[in-house]
Structure formats: C-alpha cells, structure tokens
Amino acid sequence: MKPPPFAYTAPRTVDAALEALAEPGAKVLAGGQSLIPLLNMRLAAPARLVDINGVAGLGALEATAAGVRAGALVRHAAAGRSEGAARVQPLLRRAVRHVAHPAVRNRGTVVGSLAHADPAAELPAVLAVLGGAVEAASVRGRRTIPAGAFFAGPLEPALAPDELAVSAFFPAAPPRSGSAFAETSRRHGDYALAGVAVTVALGADGTVRSARAGYLGVGATPLVLDLTSVAAEGACAAAFARENVDPDGDVHASADYRRHLAGVLTDRALREATAEALAEARLDGPGARDGDGGGGGAA
C-alpha cells in the first residue's frame, strides 16, 4: 500500500496552483483524507499532486447574513467550531459532527469533501439541500457551480481537470426555520448507510412554507426531495421518502434496508426540524435570525 510515483508541487498562491493544475494529470491535495488512501491503494495515479495547503487566502470561513462561505482549506473541525457559522446556518455544524472522527475532521476540508463528491458523505447532501454553490477557478477563469449541477455522479464533481474548487457557499437559514441532520451508520463515524439533512421554513402564519430533504447514501448523488406537501404528517413524509430514494445494496446494507432507513430518518429529522422552526417562530418573531447573522467573521 505505497503510492505509485508522482510529481509534487506546493504552490504558495492561487495563481501558481492554477498554473500547476493546467498541466495534464495534476490533482489537488488538500486534507488528503480521501486522496491519500486512494493513492496508497493504487486506485488513483495522478502524474502530479498540487498541494494547496500552503496557498495563501484559501483558509477563510466567512459567515454573513447571506450565508457561510468556506475557503478550500477550511477544515471540518474549524467549520464545526465556528459560532458564527452555526448561527447563520446551524445545519453545517450538525452535519459536520457526523463526519468521521476528530482526527479526520482536523485534517479533512469541507470543500475537499464536496469535491470528492462521495454520495455517502454528509456535506454534499447539506450543500444540495441548502441550494449552495461551489466556486471554481482555473487559468481560464472563475465560475460558480450551483449544487444542483455540481454533483454529476458518484465521486464525480462537475469540475474540469484544471479547476480548483476555491470555496463553497452555504446559504443562511431563513427566518422562522429549523433544520436537522439524521443518519444511521454501522459504527460511530462511518459513512452513513443512509442519512438526511432536513430544512423546514414556516410562513408568517406558522404553517410550513417549505420543507426540503437532502439524502446521502441512498443514490448515486445527493438527492433532494421537496417535502412541503407531505410535511404535515410524518408517516406521509416517510412513505414519500421511501418511494423516491433509489439506494443500492452493498456489503453493509441491502437496498431495502436503506430505503426503509430513508423513511425512518426523514420522519425523525422532519419532526426535529419542524419543532425547531416552531420554536424559532415563537421565540424570536419574524426576522430575528437576519438580525444576528451578519456578525460572523472569518474563522
């Protein structure tokens, strides 16, 4: 389990990193929590690793009224610790807690997890359910890729080989909203057999205006379902989830069981998110979250 030969570059600026990536066969190394095992198992054989850990300006975690922007070097642990990020978009911290173990969270990055596009990972589902986006850069220019277009397939992000995902944006939670994250894994910290991130937003009258669920582990890419029409009744939402997920079986769980879990977890997360939204609505009144969301700074 030693990697095949590769060249190694450690640029100090984004421009230098992009130039290095413009060469064929280059691959970005950030936290390395997925790439290094793939290299060691000789499942990946890039000609060159472009180590961005020394690149200036990629470590910012900004929480504003609009949302949370995580630079390419923001570690899971930092994203989970940030009070500003948790205020603006509580779902991020809730999901990060389920990402592997502290050692992995200390090294692995939020953007790296998105760019790896593992359909069983937590953060792609979060980005998808929130309708976030990834900003990509290359020597050819910059572009913003919405979550809906970013996850092209399993382990297949919509990034060109020469593109660097420089940041990810997670929109802020709207007023009178709640969120929840629920997953089932075989062992604490494992990739989930199935999981769901749910957001619920209430109208001024206290009825559900929007309920959305982003699933992990039950399809080739993060699946987003609009639960608004079924959110009033947990059993309906669970059945709706079971009908609409498309899981595969593997050595850990059958497709049947994953489908069943999607229903159970939808029910649980939806209740929790709805309860939070109702509490928010009662406690703070309209617009409360907008008021304190802007204070978050870079982590």
Add this chain to the structure above:
Amino acid sequence: MSTRMFGEPIARREDPRLLTGQGRFLDDLGRGALAAAFVRSPHAHARVTGIDVADALDVDGLVAIYTWDDLPGRVAEPLPLLIPHPALTHGRTGYALARDVVRHVGEPVAMVVAADRYLAEDAAERVRVGYEPLPAVVGIENAERARDLVHPDVPGNVGAVLLQENGDAPAAIADAPHVLEFRLSIERSASTPLEGRGVYARWDADDGSLRVYSSTQASTSVRAAIAAKLDLPPGKVEVVAPDVGGGFGVKIVHPWPEEVLVPWAARLLGREVKWAEDRREHFVASAHERGQLHDVRVGFDGAGRVLGLDVRILHDHGAYTPYGIIIPIVTSTQLLGPYRIGAYRAEVRSLYTNTLIVTPYRGAGRPQGVFCMERTMDRIAAHLGLDRADVRAANLIQPDEFPYDQGLTFQDGRPLVYDSGDYPELLRRVRDLIGWDAFEGERRAAAARGRRIGIGLGCYVEGTGVGPYEGGHVEIDSAGRVHVSTGLTSQGQGHQTAFAQIAAAELGVPIESVRVTTGDTRRFGYAVGTFASRAAVMSGNAIALACRKVRAKALRIAAEALEADPRDLDVTDGVVHVRGDRSAAVPLATVAVLSNPLRYAFDAQTAAATQFATGRPPSEPPVAPGDEPGLEGRDYYSPVRSTFAAGAHAAIVETDPDTAEIRILRYAVVHDCGRLVNPRIVEGQIHGGVAQGVAGALYERMAYDASGQLLNASFMDFLMPYATEVPAVEIDHLETPSPLNPLGIKGAGEAGVIPVSAVIASAVEDAEGIGIDAMPLSPDALFHLRRTSAAWSAAGTGAGTGAGAEAGSAAGAGAGRRREDDDAGGVARGAGDLNPASPPDPSRGGEPRPGQPGIVPEGEL
C-alpha cells in the same frame, strides 16, 4: 516466601514504553534493508499459464524477482502441515510461491525485492501473470455440494471427517420426551492484529548464520522451520520476536511463505531483506476463522435436561490446511461447555473452499461451539416455557464432580477431563451481577417508554494451557538484577509484568529488579509458542519452578556465608537473611558473586569471589561436583493435560424499533481462571476479548462474493468495532485453583471472546421475540428478520412484536421459531417438537401453540 506480588493488580510495566511510541516493532527494524513485495493472485482459483517480468525489469532499484521456478530444494516443496491428525485424511498445503495453480485470492505468485517498498510495489505491479480461471468454490454449502473441487485429488472437497462420541446420542434423542432440530451459522472473521505480519532477515556470510526477526507467536518453531527449509543447523539460525502488535492467533501459523522466502533471499543476495505486511495483504494473505454451519438435534426431558445431543458441524477451512483441524476439534469438544450431557455425538466435516486459509483466532473454534450449545439451551427453555438460566442450571456439572471426564479427546490428544470449577456459583453470580431476576420490571418500564430491551446469558468452559511444555530460565547477576527468560512470545499480553510478578514472589525480590525476555531464541531455545491461553499457565509455572531452583541454590550459598542452616533462611527485598533476624543477612547480589568462583576480579565487589578470597576448603574443588557456577536455574513445565477455565456472561441489549440498530446497554462477565497472577491484566484480557466478541456478534464478517473476491478487505469496510461500539464490561472473579500446576492458575487470554455471540443472540432474541440463529447480526439482518417474521405472524394471529415480554417469562421466546432462510444459505426448517408422542403439559402453559406470535406450528418440517 514473599507472596505480595502474586495476585496484585499492579500496572503493566511495559505500558510506558509502548504508549509513548518507544516500542520496537518489526518495521522499526532494518531501516537500510531491501524491501520485499509480493505479486498475489487476483483470482480465487486459476491455473498460472505464464509469468512475464520484462516490464518490471525497467524499475530503477529493482534487485530481484523470484517465482516458484527459482526456488531450490526444500524451499520449493509444499509448506509443512503443522499438526497432522488421523482424521485429516486429505490435508493439503500450498507452496511458498504458487507452482501451477492458485487457490485463493492473495496467494503469493512472485516475490519482488527492491531498494524500498515503494519501488518493490512499482515493480510488482508490472509483473504480468497469465491466469486461466477455474471454477471457484465459495461458501460452505457449495463446498459440500462439490460441483467443483478445490483440489482435484480431494473428493467432495472433504479434508477431514472427525467423529467425537460419548454414548449413543441418536438413540438417546429417539427416546427423549422432547426433540428439537435446527441449523446455526457463524460467519468468518479474523484476528486482524493492528500490526500485520512481517519478517526481517540478515545473513552473516562469514559466520554462516542467519538472524531473523519475525512478528510471530512462535519464534522457536519458526527457527526450526527456517533451519529445515534452508538446510542450516538450528544453532546457526536465531529468531527474535520483537514487540509484536497483537497476534490473536493468526501469528501462530508458521512458517508463512514470507518467513521462508525473506531469509532465503537474504542469504542468496547477501543483503538484509525485510517484508512488512500491509493491511490489504493481511486481509487476503494471512488467515481467517470462525465460518461454520451446525445442524443440531437435541433430545431433552421436561426439566430441560439434555439427554442426547447430535451435532453435524460443517467447517470451512479455506484453501489449505497448514494448521490441521485444531479448530473443529476444539469446536466439537468445547461445545459441551459446563454441562453434563446425556449422550453426545459430533460429526465434523472439514471442507476446502477457494478462500483464505482458516487457522485459530482468539477462541479458536470455541465461540462457534458455545453458540451452538447456548442457542440449544435457549431453545429448550423457550420450548418448555422455562427460565433460560434455570435450564442451564439443570444441566451444570456440580462442584463435587471434578475431575469431570467428558469422555472425548481434546486438541492436545489427551482426554477431555475438567480439572476444577464451580459452575453453579458462576451462574449464580452472573445472575446477580446483571440483575437477571429483576429484569422483567426493567423490561416493562422500558416498554412503557417505547423502548425495546432484552436480556441474555451464556456459559462456557475453555481448555487452556495445553502442552507439550514451556521452559523458564532465571539468572541473578552480581548487581542483584534478575533476568528471566522464556521461549514463548509476547504480543501485548503483559508478560513483562505477570512473569516478573511470579519471579518476584518466588524469589523474594523487588519487581523493579526483574527483567523479562520472551520469544528470543538467543536467550531460550526450547519453546512451543503463545496460543491457547497458555502463556501464564505454561511459562508462568516453568518460571516459578526455575525460580525455586535458583532460590534453593541462593539459600545454600548464603547459608555457607552466614554459617546458618538453609532451612532457617528467607529472602526479603532481594536480601537473604535468617528468618526473624534481618541483621544476619547477605544480598542476592553478593550470593551471585559467591556463586561464581573467579580468577579475575573486574570490580571491588567481585573480588570477594576470587581464589584468594573465598573460604572454600583447599581440599575441595572451587565448584563442587554436581554444582554449576552462577546463580541461575532452568526448569520446564509439562502438564499431563489442560486446565479448564470457565465463565458466564450476560448482557442487556436495546433494539431500535424503527432502525433495527442493536445497542449493548450492559455487559457482565463472571470469570474463573484459577488463581489470578494480576487481576488488572486479566480484566484487560477480558475487555479485549469482549470487544472482539462484540465484533463477531454484531460487526465483523468476510464478505466474499461468488467468485471468491473479498469485497471488504479494508478497515473501512471490515467493521472492527471502535471504542464507541464496545460496552463497559462489569467483571466479577471466581478463583477455583487448578490442581494441575504449582501456581494453581488457568489461562485467561481467550475467555472474553468466547460466549459473546451466544449472549448477544440470546438477548436480541429476548428483546425481539424473533429466533436468532446466525451471527454476526447486522441491523440490516434484523430488519429482514422482522419482516419475514412479521409476514409469517400476519398469516397467523398478527403482530409479532414484543413477544419476549408477552411470553410472560424471562425466557422470552425465539426458539422454536421459524428460521430465516438467509443469504448464508440456511435451510429453512422449523423447530417444533419432533417427538410428537410427547404430550404438552398444559399446566405449565409453556408448550408452544400454533398461532402464538412468532412460534412455529408443530409439523413445520
């Protein structure tokens, strides 16, 4: 004798070194050595049609590539069959490098030696091997069906048929008032030590000698094997087991192909060569264990006493049988546990499959046997409507029945005779510890909060400390340091502490002065190895006996110096003194000086032993006839048969009504390994054992597909439980000394793992009211069991949930329930009473009735 050290829960002396990264493991050695890597078969069964190394020759730093054709003499012969047995009529072993045919994924085909491991892997990747795939035999049923053969000259894929019999079990069952019949299944798992295997060899051409370091459980036997394979005198081969990062059984197998090839290449090349196994290799190229199917027939009376037990055991031993049939022998004998069984018959069929070899993993066949017996006890209890603990109590061997002869032959070829124990007390204590009798209240309280909990228990007996022998050498130097050595090896068991405690207690020295060396043939050349929970029993007693020799000699020499009678002397804190008079004293350091008459003094202290200083009469030789210089002693312990440790475990589990996740809320262990050398170490062994037991019960399996590919060969997919998955273990000790050895001890290394699958199955069955007959049990499996059981119940009277509580007794239900015909290929077979003449006893109200939730109707067969 100072006995304070023996039995004290002192902290492990090796831990500061190991926990601060100062261990010296195999891959810490030989920094400059060449590295070996292996080209391994990607096919489960194939003919090797050609090997082309041309591409690999371009790799800079490549030193050599070897295939079977390059191997000389005995290196080219099949690897040894370590433990022959008359029942193993068709034993087969592989070659160090595949000759013509590969029989499992991971079998070594070529060895690459290069400047480092990176380059060796680069070259190995470029070796092109031509394969003509052959049909793969995967799974016990396929092996038995024998549509294809693993070895063309082994008909039916049957390596061994072994019969164990005491009485006429079929007749006893035929005459029994009640009979049940069912099939059980245990999947494969593996030892998975955190450090894989590894070998590092250096050849001294001038001396004609070989030094080999191996991450092994049997350094002396590795030496013998290497010496034989390489045609070297044993005295020219040194084998050292450095710090070993866990073994759990897999490292007792030897010589591994790599253990022969690496020293051979080191000699051939005149260069140091090292191979450190990586995790992927370990999954496909070391060994697995556990996989068995049991077809059980049991006849019993109305009190639940087993009158006859007949078990057909199908054992999957993988592609080869280097370790013989030890595992199924252990299964078929230790299955009996602490019980007096009317008549017993076990027929083992040990089968070849195109999968990795199967050799002992902690427990070594016992978890399967105990699963069988304890599932049987639970089924009897459910069938009769009796409490599960009471059924066990009705079958236990009583304290006044020892030595108890089970009438079978154990794995050491000796009669299966239990030396001592108090099984009813074990059961009583575990009931107390877990709160067995108060559980129905807990269950009701939990149910009221929407939670589903269940309780289970299981008992076992473990033959420990098998022979043939171990030895100990003890030497006290002129600084008063005590050097203890024994030939068996350490893999983290705490030998540095436990053996030092024994020596300190026997000699009357402070433990700080004792140093222990294990597994180094330079220090001790005769040994068997560390396995079968034998180190404390075997080497512990050998060291005690060696210490007694040294102590006697020390007293004799000190008596001369003190002009006292040796019988009046004692040793305290390393000083020999007249009993009751600490002023008439001589330190052991001085005794050591006096023990060795010198011509040359090398310091002021040793001047006392020179020829003009000693007080021996000039008419006598300086070393008396029959005496030897030095304060040292060597002795061996060779028991007539094994000691038998025992225990009872119990657990409370919770199952999630929605997700089918299983959580262990409490785990209780009552354990009897005779006299405890160090309770803290024993408890550590129990914790580790229970962790591996939980692994086997709920997490670990080897997911082979139909073509023989192992789909989960990584720690990402092979689910070794984390600390977060292992419950806190509550422990109570019972100490029934063994009459068989001087220290009265029994082994403790494997005990923790043995009954865990049985206990968890019992508890989940109790929580769910669904029969459990296959382990490990994943949430997915429980989800499917619920579905099939609910579907079946729906056809009967309706809901099948909560039957454990509804059954109205702690026994829960479960037994006698319809089996799930799962992927493992179990035969769906009901378990209604097969002796229909036996009338149900309506007064007890426990006889299962058709239509009762989850209970199979009679005649389901």
